[in-house]
Amino acid sequence: MIDLPGAAYRGRFAPSPTGPLHLGSLLAAWASWMLARQAGGQWLIRIEDLDPPRERPGAAEQQLLTLQHFGLESDAPVVWQSQRGPLYQDALARLQATGDAFACHCSRRVLAGHKGVHQRCVAGRARRNPSVRFRVPDGRHVEFDDLIRGVVAHDASSEIGDFVLRRADGFWAYQLAVVVDDAAQGITDVVRGADLLDSTPRQILLQRALGLGTPCYAHLPVIVGDDGRKLSKSLASLPLDAADPLPALRLIWRLLGQPSAALDGSPSLAALLAAAVREFDIALIPSGHLALRTTPA
Numbered sequence: 123m124i125d126l127p128g129a130a131y132r133g134r135f136a137p138s139p140t141g142p143l144h145l146g147s148l149l150a151a152w153a154s155w156m157l158a159r160q161a162g163g164q165w166l167i168r169i170e171d172l173d174p175p176r177e178r179p180g181a182a183e184q185q186l187l188t189l190q191h192f193g194l195e196s197d198a199p200v201v202w203q204s205q206r207g208p209l210y211q212d213a214l215a216r217l218q219a220t221g222d223a224f225a226c227h228c229s230r231r232v233l234a235g236h237k238g239v240h241q242r243c244v245a246g247r248a249r250r251n252p253s254v255r256f257r258v259p260d261g262r263h264v265e266f267d268d269l270i271r272g273v274v275a276h277d278a279s280s281e282i283g284d285f286v287l288r289r290a291d292g293f294w295a296y297q298l299a300v301v302v303d304d305a306a307q308g309i310t311d312v313v314r315g316a317d318l319l320d321s322t323p324r325q326i327l328l329q330r331a332l333g334l335g336t337p338c339y340a341h342l343p344v345i346v347g348d349d350g351r352k353l354s355k356s357l358a359s360l361p362l363d364a365a366d367p368l369p370a371l372r373l374i375w376r377l378l379g380q381p382s383a384a385l386d387g388s389p390s391l392a393a394l395l396a397a398a399v400r401e402f403d404i405a406l407i408p409s410g411h412l413a414l415r416t417t418p419a
């Protein structure tokens with residue numbers, strides 16, 4: 123637990139180090155930073171390096187450097203999830219002790235015949251290394267009030283089903299780690315991309331089972347190409363020019379529905395960031411996708 127006394131509002135940005143920071147991740151980082159600053163609160167960076175097969179060496183350091191060039195620095199030492207296994211193990215043991223977590227031998231292939239939703243074990247044979255899942259009881263509904271999208275409701279048992287906490291390959295699942303860390307870091311407000319909207323009910327269920335509070339959530343619109351598809355990682359590397367941060371920030375500002383005039387007369391990064399904190403209005407953020415032209419007119 124990091125001790126940051128007196129912080130009523132505590133936000134965070136939690137990138138996975140799978141490649142360079144792209145426009146979509148910068149949008150999430152900057153929006154969460156602006157809201158934290160507006161609230162007079164703190165903003166933390168957490169590196170979610172839990173999935174070595176998908177990670178690229180040096181990507182986390184590069185992401186941190188890029189964020190720094192955009193003026194976005196963590197108010198506390200950066201937390202690395204790869205070093206926090208004992209915390210996740212402890213939470214898992216508690217869930218196993220209460221019967222909320224169970225060993226599961228079902229493979230993704232066998233679950234494909236059940237729309238990928240695990241409601242009961244259907245594995246024909248035992249696997250040497252079972253995964254561990256969280257049990258979502260039949261009929262369990264989850265509802266939360268998103269600051270951007272309003273009330274979001276899920277029928278967790280039929281739409282989500284029992285979800286993985288520790289993978290069959292032994293790695294920790296994002297859902298468990300994020301809940302443990304948001305609580306351990308005292309995060310009050312989670313501001314992130316709407317591609318994670320389906321994860322939120324899982325995280326709320328875990329918070330309840332572990333006796334943890336639920337932070338406020340705000341899910342930002344996702345940037346899509348003009349073909350309507352999510353920007354691929356390669357395209358998303360729409361070069362973030364760390365040496366010249368202002369154009370990307372102005373573009374994100376417009377994508378977030380904010381009036382461009384508000385940033386006029388801010389020639390330096392420091393001036394632009396200060397004006398943005400003053401002027402940013404969460405109520406103007408569109409809730410649909412943000413289309414970005416990716417092909418020549």
Ligand code: GLU
Binds near residue numbers: 314
């Ligand atoms: N690490 C996740 C990602 O990069 C984000 C986690 C979160 O913000 O909750 O997609």
